[in-house]
Amino acid sequence: MAGNTGTYLIRGASILGGEPADLLIRDGVIAETGTGLSAEGAIVIDGAGLVALPGMVDVHTHLREPGREDAETVETGTRAAALGGYTAVHAMANSTPVADTAGVVEQVYTLGQKAGWVDVRPVGAVTVGLAGEQLAELGAMADSRARVRMFSDDGICVHDPVLMRRALEYVKAFDGVVAQHAQEPRLTAGAQMNEGEVSAVLGLAGWPAVAEESIIARDVLLAQHVRSRLHVCHVSTAGSVEIIRWAKERGINVTAEVTPHHLLLTDDLVRSYDPVYKVNPPLRTDADVQALRAGLADGTIDVVGTDHAPHPSEHKECEWARAAMGMTGLETALSVVQHTMIETGLFTWADFARVTSAAAAKIGRLEDQGRPLEAGEPANVILVDPAARWTVEPSRMATMGRNSPFKGMELPGKVVATFFKGHPTVLDGALNTPYPHAASVGAA
Amino acid sequence: MKHLLSTEDLSLANAIRILDTAEEMAAVGDREVKKLPALRGRTVVNLFFEDSTRTRISFEAAAKRLSADVINFAAKGSSVSKGESLKDTAQTLSAMGADAVVIRHWASGAPHRLAATDWIDAAVINAGDGTHEHPTQALLDAFTMRRHWARLAGTGSEGADLKGMRVAIAGDVLHSRVARSNVWLLRTLGADVTLVAPPTLLPIGVEKWPCKVSYNMDETIEQGVDAVMMLRVQGERMNASFFPSTREYSRRWGFDDNRLRALDALGMKDTIIMHPGPMNRGLEISAAAADSPRSTVLAQVRNGVSVRMAALYLLLSGDTREPAATPALAYTGTHSTKESN
Numbered sequence: 090m091a092g093n094t095g096t097y098l099i100r101g102a103s104i105l106g107g108e109p110a111d112l113l114i115r116d117g118v119i120a121e122t123g124t125g126l127s128a129e130g131a132i133v134i135d136g137a138g139l140v141a142l143p144g145m146v147d148v149h150t151h152l153r154e155p156g157r158e159d160a161e162t163v164e165t166g167t168r169a170a171a172l173g174g175y176t177a178v179h180a181m182a183n184s185t186p187v188a189d190t191a192g193v194v195e196q197v198y199t200l201g202q203k204a205g206w207v208d209v210r211p212v213g214a215v216t217v218g219l220a221g222e223q224l225a226e227l228g229a230m231a232d233s234r235a236r237v238r239m240f241s242d243d244g245i246c247v248h249d250p251v252l253m254r255r256a257l258e259y260v261k262a263f264d265g266v267v268a269q270h271a272q273e274p275r276l277t278a279g280a281q282m283n284e285g286e287v288s289a290v291l292g293l294a295g296w297p298a299v300a301e302e303s304i305i306a307r308d309v310l311l312a313q314h315v316r317s318r319l320h321v322c323h324v325s326t327a328g329s330v331e332i333i334r335w336a337k338e339r340g341i342n343v344t345a346e347v348t349p350h351h352l353l354l355t356d357d358l359v360r361s362y363d364p365v366y367k368v369n370p371p372l373r374t375d376a377d378v379q380a381l382r383a384g385l386a387d388g389t390i391d392v393v394g395t396d397h398a399p400h401p402s403e404h405k406e407c408e409w410a411r412a413a414m415g416m417t418g419l420e421t422a423l424s425v426v427q428h429t430m431i432e433t434g435l436f437t438w439a440d441f442a443r444v445t446s447a448a449a450a451k452i453g454r455l456e457d458q459g460r461p462l463e464a465g466e467p468a469n470v471i472l473v474d475p476a477a478r479w480t481v482e483p484s485r486m487a488t489m490g491r492n493s494p495f496k497g498m499e500l501p502g503k504v505v506a507t508f509f510k511g512h513p514t515v516l517d518g519a520l521n522t523p524y525p526h527a528a529s530v531g532a533a
Numbered sequence: 534m535k536h537l538l539s540t541e542d543l544s545l546a547n548a549i550r551i552l553d554t555a556e557e558m559a560a561v562g563d564r565e566v567k568k569l570p571a572l573r574g575r576t577v578v579n580l581f582f583e584d585s586t587r588t589r590i591s592f593e594a595a596a597k598r599l600s601a602d603v604i605n606f607a608a609k610g611s612s613v614s615k616g617e618s619l620k621d622t623a624q625t626l627s628a629m630g631a632d633a634v635v636i637r638h639w640a641s642g643a644p645h646r647l648a649a650t651d652w653i654d655a656a657v658i659n660a661g662d663g664t665h666e667h668p669t670q671a672l673l674d675a676f677t678m679r680r681h682w683a684r685l686a687g688t689g690s691e692g693a694d695l696k697g698m699r700v701a702i703a704g705d706v707l708h709s710r711v712a713r714s715n716v717w718l719l720r721t722l723g724a725d726v727t728l729v730a731p732p733t734l735l736p737i738g739v740e741k742w743p744c745k746v747s748y749n750m751d752e753t754i755e756q757g758v759d760a761v762m763m764l765r766v767q768g769e770r771m772n773a774s775f776f777p778s779t780r781e782y783s784r785r786w787g788f789d790d791n792r793l794r795a796l797d798a799l800g801m802k803d804t805i806i807m808h809p810g811p812m813n814r815g816l817e818i819s820a821a822a823a824d825s826p827r828s829t830v831l832a833q834v835r836n837g838v839s840v841r842m843a844a845l846y847l848l849l850s851g852d853t854r855e856p857a858a859t860p861a862l863a864y865t866g867t868h869s870t871k872e873s874n
Contacts, residue, residue, distance in 0.1 A: 281641075289738030290541065292641040292665030292710060297737070361649065362642030406620050406650075408640035410663070 094511035102136025106438025117511035144176025144469035146449035149394030156185025167206035169488035171514040173419040174504040176469040177208035189214035189225035191233035198235035205523030213237040231263040241268035257317040268320040276300035298326040309336035325370040327380030346394035349425035364412030386435040399490020417490040424500035468511040477503035540718035554843035572601035595841035623652035641665035656848040671714035696723035703729035704764030762807040
């Protein structure tokens with residue numbers, strides 16, 4: 090872990106929202122914590138009024154490379170991640186070609202290392218080409234340099250119950266997890282938005298909650314039966330929260346994720362027919378939003394995953410039915426979670442750290458991420474100004490995607506600094522430089 | 534009212550204004566010269582992404598009777614079939630100086646996109662979008678009902694609403710933009726609406742609509758009804774398990790000869806039978822019902838031109854917040870004050 094990344098002394102930052110303390114970061118690790126620290130030659134950062142948190146870990150990011158470099162690249166996506174307070178992201182497998190071989194996951198992994206903004210951990214596809222027919226070489230991806238532990242056909246549900254069972258069983262061989270995109274395909278053929286009062290009025294084909302909930306119910310029972318580990322991507326309905334709560338009470342090894350947009354936005358926004366609000370799973374009702382917040386607060390939902398999904402503008406500047414599904418999220422996640430969970434009194438900053446970092450790192454089996462802010466730990470640390478207020482302006486973001494549903498909203502909280510393995514990728518709220526060893530990676 | 538996108542957000546005052554103006558426009562159709570100079574020099578584009586000969590020629594006739602220049606743009610065989618986006622199509626039409634765009638689109642909300650974006654600055658009239666709305670159809674239906682209702686009351690149509698009128702709308706509500714637009718407009722005009730349909734062809738969430746819902750056609754008739762509007766049902770729905778067979782559909786939900794006789798037997802001599810067309814004779818409506826004196830099918834078509842003239846006239850000829858202009862004004866108006874085009 091040790092690297093020659095310099096010495097930084099953060100003075101008087103509130104650790105996880107608690108008492109102010111100093112953090113001395115030296116050569117990639119947190120060298121010391123306490124009060125009144127000093128270090129010769131250290132660059133001093135005034136942490137007064139700032140909250141120090143572990144670097145955020147996204148379990149669900151679409152970096153689009155290889156294949157759709159017009160939408161995002163590993164470089165631009167991970168710049169956005171660093172600015173958003175992330176030190177690790179899981180790159181989803183639905184690239185072109187699909188990340189279903191050791192070769193592709195190693196390519197993405199290497200691109201991430203070269204970029205040097207965050208740890209990029211590729212997610213491997215469960216089935217060849219995301220086609221839902223034949224298992225991809227999960228073992229080869231697990232054994233590759235990318236050390237894949239999370240497998241997902243995200244975007245498409247592994248709907249064949251036998252295939253899902255086999256995948257859950259097989260990943261036990263290397264402590265993997267199957268991250269399911271829960272969407273019963275027959276119940277959602279042609280679906281455009283949440284099925285309910287709003288879809289009835291708008292005449293858009295409905296996407297019933299039961300299409301998500303029935304798959305989750307099946308999968309938690311399969312996970313129980315084969316004693317494996319299931320992760321449920323982007324839970325979006327109150328019913329899903331109930332099923333997962335039930336499963337956890339029975340000791341089933343299931344984790345679940347919620348996106349920032351599902352914590353804040355509802356299907357009422359679709360009345361505008363503006364495809365910036367088109368997403369999979371769809372925006373649901375206010376009752377669902379409240380249930381998701383409660384589920385995140387009580388631990389039923391383990392993590393916040395952005396499902397950051399950048400799209401070129403022409404895929405959103407069109408008719409609703411033609412538009413692509415997805416929203417950007419890396420640069421707004423912290424603010425939306427602060428707004429929906431902390432400012433509502435549901436969360437402390439320590440809770441925030443759990444759902445955005447520690448639990449996420451545990452699901453992905455990232456040993457150096459999501460660690461406590463203690464001496465000897467890897468220096469993946471962020472500083473947040475919780476009092477800041479800013480208005481979301483997608484054209485000023487680092488991601489290439491301009492499809493932020495939060496455009497124009499005033500949100501709280503701003504990432505002031507991001508330390509990735511001891512190196513400040515973000516300083517004074519702006520991109521600094523990538524991890525210094527990045528350039529030499531893969532050069533041979 | 535810069536655009537006419539839906540009846541859901543159409544106020545009572547604007548609805549009455551359109552219907553009253555349509556009455557005045559209808560009078561033009563009775564003249565020897567069926568033409569007004571009201572929209573001389575204005576350009577109306579019929580932008581049709583979906584085949585609909587009936588609606589297109591109705592709008593074309595309406596625009597021509599108002600002396601507008603009409604451009605018909607059909608997606609088939611056009612730049613759209615070469616992959617041109619709605620945005621580029623709209624900007625092209627804008628550059629050509631379209632004052633109004635009458636858009637028919639298979640995608641719900643496409644007219645809203647045109648109206649909400651800066652792609653084009655013309656007035657947008659929704660001529661049917663996906664399974665969302667078809668406001669001019671609902672207006673022509675209301676126009677037809679209002680004339681009937683006023684005649685029964687022995688009064689004139691002008692300024693009248695539909696208070697107390699019992700209207701049944703029967704058939705494939707789930708996929709029907711006509712049903713949606715009618716539900717909202719009839720509510721606004723004060724009618725009592727009952728939707729009659731198999732449960733599979735009603736949207737989830739219909740219980741929040743301002744109407745009653747019934748699964749039983751005969752009960753609905755027995756309880757008394759002043760207008761029955763039959764919706765077109767597509768035979769293909771059978772293959773998606775919305776109903777078991779076209780014959781069963783016809784027996785349970787169609788307006789067949791038995792139900793036509795029931796109207797007579799129950800003494801409902803003034804109940805009208807409506808259909809937006811095109812009809813599936815023998816499926817949702819029997820030939821005897823379609824051809825009976827109760828049928829308003831052809832009157833609806835005729836009234837469609839008047840209602841569309843009214844919509845085009847009100848959107849294109851100045852401040853629509855003012856009371857409806859009279860045809861006399863339309864004759865003399867030279868329209869020096871163009872809207873911001």
